[in-house]
Amino acid sequence: MQLLPRMGSMGLKVYTTQSVTALTGAEISLLEDAARACGRATLLVPSFAERDVCRRALADARVGTGVDVTTPGAWIEGLWELFGDGRRVVSPLERRMLVSALMGRRDAGQIAPLRDNPGTTRLISQIAEALLPEIAASSVLGRGEVEPGGESERVVFCLVRAYADMLAARGLVEASEAASILAGLVGDSAPACARFVAVRDVPRLPGYVMRLLRAVAGAGEVALLLNPDQRSLASELDASVETVGLDDGRPTSRFQGDPEFLEVAGPHARGAAYARALADLVGDGRDVVVAAARPSEVFEEVSPRLAARGISSECALVARFGQTAVGRQFAALSDVVARMKEAGEDPERAATWWPAPELADWLYSPLSGMDSNSARMFDKKIRSNRSLTPEAVLRTLQSYQSQTTTKRQRSDQSKPYAQVPAVCASVVSYLWQERPVSALKAMCAVATALPPSAFGWRDGSVRAGVEVSMAAKAIETLADVARELDVPQSAAVTVLDGLTVSARRRAESTDFAHTGYEGDADMPCVRFMTLAEAALLPAGSVDAVFVADVDVDNFPLSHEEGALATLAAKLGAAPMELEPAARLRDLFDRALAAARSHAVLARVTHDRQAKDRYPAAMWTELTAAVRAAGRAVTVTSVGEGDIVADLDTAAGMGLKRRRVACLPPQELGEDAIRHLVLYQRDPNDPSRLVPRQLSASQIEGYVTCPLCWFMSSRVRPQSLDAGFGNMEKGNFVHDVMHRLHTELTEEGVPRVTPENLEACLEKLRDVFDCVCAEHARNKTSSSAALVAHSALEHVQVDEILPQLEAVVRYEAGALAPFAPAYLEYSFNGLGVEYAGRPLGGRIDRVDVDAEGRAMVIDYKHRMDVNAFRLADPTVAKRDGTVPADDPDWLPEHTQSLIYAQALRHSELALDARGALYFSTKGGAPAMRGAVSEEFVEVESGDGRVPGLRTGFPDAEHGGTMGFDELLDRVEQTIARKLDALEAGDVSAAEKPGARCAFNHDLGFERRDA
Known part of the structure; x- marks a missing residue:
């Protein structure tokens, strides 16, 4: 650290003391003598809370009238009111407000390379507070104007000088400038109120405060009162500064005994472990204090648990x-x-x-x-x-x-x-x-x-x-x-x-059964406060002190670094501050000294992700001190195994604990089966159960993976947000293709052919624009509209048009005898059964030829159409196995096959000859699936299904299963699967699919509790 500029030893003295919190007799005598000699003495302390403690001690010693006890900021403000030029010292809020207004008046070019954001506003405010005289009022210091060292500094200096002008226009002054002006006045006139100043427990003295103290030291005396933990602060002073032992060297009251240590394994057990330890400390009415870096957070978690044990608690809430x-x-x-x-x-x-x-x-x-x-x-x-x-x-x-x-x-x-x-x-x-x-x-x-x-x-x-x-x-x-x-x-x-x-804040308990020391009915109250507040408690004033969360996150050893510290050092206005380790050591020693019988340090050893949370330096120092004295360290370790005690506010008191064996996660209880699977309550008569109508997609989902079906159809963990993904794009494509064929039919165009292709493409473009407009207004018959929210998403919508143009071109040469006859054909309400159960849902498109033969077509907005290819299961594989020999054989995709079979049973009585999936994504659309052998492409452009080379039966490779037999075989197997569903089977598939990776991780693990 840099040494401060040399000060005359006759004006500045370091007094070493053995004090803890309260003023010692020697310190009071020093102040009393100074007040008598100078007419007035000033004692600077870090906070108003410590000011009140010192004032009380001086009043008890009958010397309070001659000594002013105040903070450095209030001291400067008071002197300025007496000797200033009429301007008022600006408040922190006013400073931030003026700097914010200043930044708002500058455009980006004027403050570059800085940026207008809250961080910059905060930085400029801090620099203006600490360094305004050096930057904007150098004449007050008797110096020339400071030149910036770079573009960033130039912008900062310009902003600080503009801020100084704003202060002057409003009759305001920064405390740093006021201190600099006062330094000259004090040095010249040496008023009685500035002839003796003592500084006690102040861990940080800004440069402008030290400037004023130097001026006081030149005309009178400045005394630094340092206890044993604070003496490193003297190392920042000139070596010629006199050091005087103020008392007889005997240490004042410190905590007698060894502190105890509590280690909690994780955050889930933190509240219960802390409450249990505090309840033990309270005992029959002891006065207990909890000190923490964030006392409100600890109070929030622990106070309800203390109240359940009959112990009240209170905490000062300071909310930003x-x-x-x-x-x-x-x-x-x-x-x-x-x-x-x-x-x-x-x-x-x-x-x-x-x-x-x-x-x-x-x-x-x-x-x-x-x-x-x-x-x-x-x-x-x-x-x-x-x-x-x-x-x-x-x-x-x-x-x-x-x-x-x-x-x-x-x-x-x-x-x-x-x-x-x-x-x-x-x-x-x-x-x-x-x-x-x-x-x-x-x-x-x-x-x-x-x-x-x-x-x-x-x-x-x-x-x-x-x-x-x-x-x-x-x-x-x-x-x-x-x-x-x-x-x-x-x-x-x-x-x-x-x-x-x-x-x-106070957490009360109405069922307190303890009594105090004198047999009264006073309820013990655990007080929560910061470590600095606990350090102000008189030595031995409470029975126990409990310091919570003693880890490096809550009690760090960090110096202030950054632009402000660098600039202050450059301008010779660096603050004099106590190093963080010494500051923590001082606070811990004073806080623990408040305890008469017990001092406990507690921490949580791991966070919620089971990562280590390291102890604070004081934890390590105190445990080392106990070991160095040859004594064993008392460490209590608490795990996270007692789930009831950790989660219940009353730690499970009054609760019956019972271990229960959970059902296997993929089995449904008898009472749940009839409501969760194939039956539902009759809307007209809730007391009666009626068969649940299943769509082909739901049936396919179940036979693919029963557990996934149960999650998606019964549990339904769906997102509320309308999306912009494949589902919405698929809906959009469905709407475009549905409207295209509807309008073509209304205009007398039964299907797309090579002859009318251009006209159909023109119609497609008109339809595309109309559907785009409808989706943008959320007007669609689909389940979710495709609405672009950015230029990138708008490009993705536009990219669908050329893909659909390729689809229409493909249609011109496919299934020449057929024409779209039924679009979005719904089975709801038709009374059609499949596998012995009512069938619902709708099929995208059914193409029919003049002989009543039908092709079921299901649009799929995906590129990998070969995933829907279906081979005759009676054809042996390369390893010699025949899929059809497995009685439970089913194709991976059954949706179009289900609807093809349903068409045979419906009132339409169509002769289904194919169940196809039509890929609409990418530049190469195609149809794949199962068709009767007569519709397999023999040569390119023959008007059948382009690219589909095998049908049912696949006689060329020895296959014997016809298309009708395929439909019957699939229905029979699905019927057995649905029987298993009716019996409550929702087990996971043996071979997990793509959907399983999502659904199986939703907590389906067997756990006894």
Whole structure:
């Protein structure tokens, strides 16, 4: 570290002390003597909490009237009020607001290579706070103007100087500039209030504070009071600085004994293990303190478990704007509204905001004034329709708000939510109109009207108060502070994350059975606080101290690095700071000294992914110290094996534990079979079960893999979001081909031929445009529309047209005697049975010739059409096996075969001669499947099925199974499969398919519990 510039030893002294938290008698005597000699003495401490502790100690010693106890920032502000030029010291919030406004006035070229983002605003604010005199007011320091060392520095200097001009125009001054001006005044006049300054426990002194302290040291005396853990701070001073032992060297009260250590294997056991350890510490009413880096998080998890054990607890809640529901919802809505406004009605930019999950989250929030049912309905409506525009979304929000408002007006006004306004649309509308204050006022009105239970059943009143306070504070910031500073609200909004509100949370227990030391009925209360707060407790003031989460993430050893530190060192204004290890050592020693009998350090050894979480340095130091003294370290290890105790708030108390053996995951119980497989309740008579109608695709899914069928058809883990994938593209192709052949038939064109090919292609292009427009409006008979949300997706839609043109060209030379006769032919309601069960669904297309022979055609928007090729199973394979010898033989794809057989049984009584799959994707469309042998292509262009060389039977290779026999064989085998389904067989297929990789990982493993 750099040594600070040399200071006269007569003005600066280092006093070594043995203090912990409270002022020692020697320190009080030093301050008393200084106050008597100088007329006034000042003691600088790091926080207002420590200020109060020191003031109390001085008052008890009857020397409080001559000593000012304050923080460095408040000290500078107080001196400036006495000796300044009338300007007011700027607050941190005002600084951020002005810098944000400054950045908003610059275009990208003016601040390049920097970028206008919250990180840059924060950095410029920090540099302006610490280094404004060096950059923009060098005359105050008696120096020439600093030259930047590069383009980035030049931009930073320009911004800081512009910020200084903004301060001057508003009668404001930075504390760093005020300190620099005061340094000159103090050095000249040496007022009584700045003749003696003592610094105690301050871990970091910025450069401008040290500048003022140097000036005080030149005219009077500055005393650094350092306890044993803080003495490394003296190494940053000049070696000539005098060091004086303030007391007799005897250490003051420290924790007597060895700390205990608690290691928890993982986060699932953390809450239960901590609660159990704290309950043991509380015992019959002991006073216990929990110290943590994030006490609110520990309190949230542990306090309900303590309450279940009859122990109350409390914690000071300090919530930032972004940690409150008001802040989270305001930020999320502002972001999504900005993206929606930028996208406008352009469908190709909808991907930047759709499906707007922020809006669904907003409706789920109590602050919207809506109910969860409305939120679910809204979420489903938005996510299932890709064609919605921002305007349509706003109309939908307004509709839900109006419905809720009307419903509450008609309801009993004594109900808790009757007076709660619904503002889900109003808040979004206000943000759309750039009226953030109105949006916050609407949220505040809802937070005020809501019952406390809306924010939680344990501490709903506290949380409600926090939300109301935060909304009110944000409104004041935007409406008053921004107006006073003449800053636009758009800039003021960006600094709301700096707002904080505080409250005290308490978790009560009504069934406490313990008694205190004196036999009273006072309930023990575990107090949760930060480590710094625990370090301010008087030595031996509590029975036990429990330090939670002692790992490197919560207590790191990290120095401040980055542009600010580099620039401060370059300009000679680097802060004097205590190294992190010494700071932690000091805090831990003082916090543990507060314990009379027990000190426990606890940590979690692994995270949720079972990765190691390493102990903090103080854990390692304290365990090493115990071993060095020749004593055994007391370490308690807790695993994650007790699932009930870990998950239940009351640790399983009052619960009966019973081990149950689960059914095999691929078997259904008798009571479930009749409801989950082939039967369903009669819509007209729910007490009666009727056969469930199955489509060909569902039957094919079951015979391929029963478990996959059960997941996709019964469990149905489907996504709510409308997609843009193969399914939607396939629907689009179906719609185009259906409309093309429908319109050709209506115009008297029975089929595509080589002679009318060009006219049919022209018709295809018109139909394609019409279907595109319909899908863009979500108007389609298919299950999901194809709606492009970006230029890339729009290109993918356009690429479908040439593929369909190739399909139409293929049709011109295929199945010459046949013409499309039945399009999207539905079996629903026809009473057709297949395999002894009612059949539903529809087939894409049935082509019929003049003799009543039919070809079933199923469109498949995929390129690998050969996957649908079907060979005669009576033909021996290369290894000599004959597939048909297996009584359970089934082709991989049976959908078109099922419908071909169904056509034979239907009222149409068609003579099915083929079951084909028509590939429509790529530049080489083709038909593959099973056809009667007379329709196999013999030579190219013969009007049969191009490229299909084998049929039924495949006599050329010794096959004997005709097409009719194939249909009968498949139906018989499927009938046996469906019998197994009716018996509850939903086992996984022996050979997993592509779908199995998705469905089989959804928790289907047998586990006893």
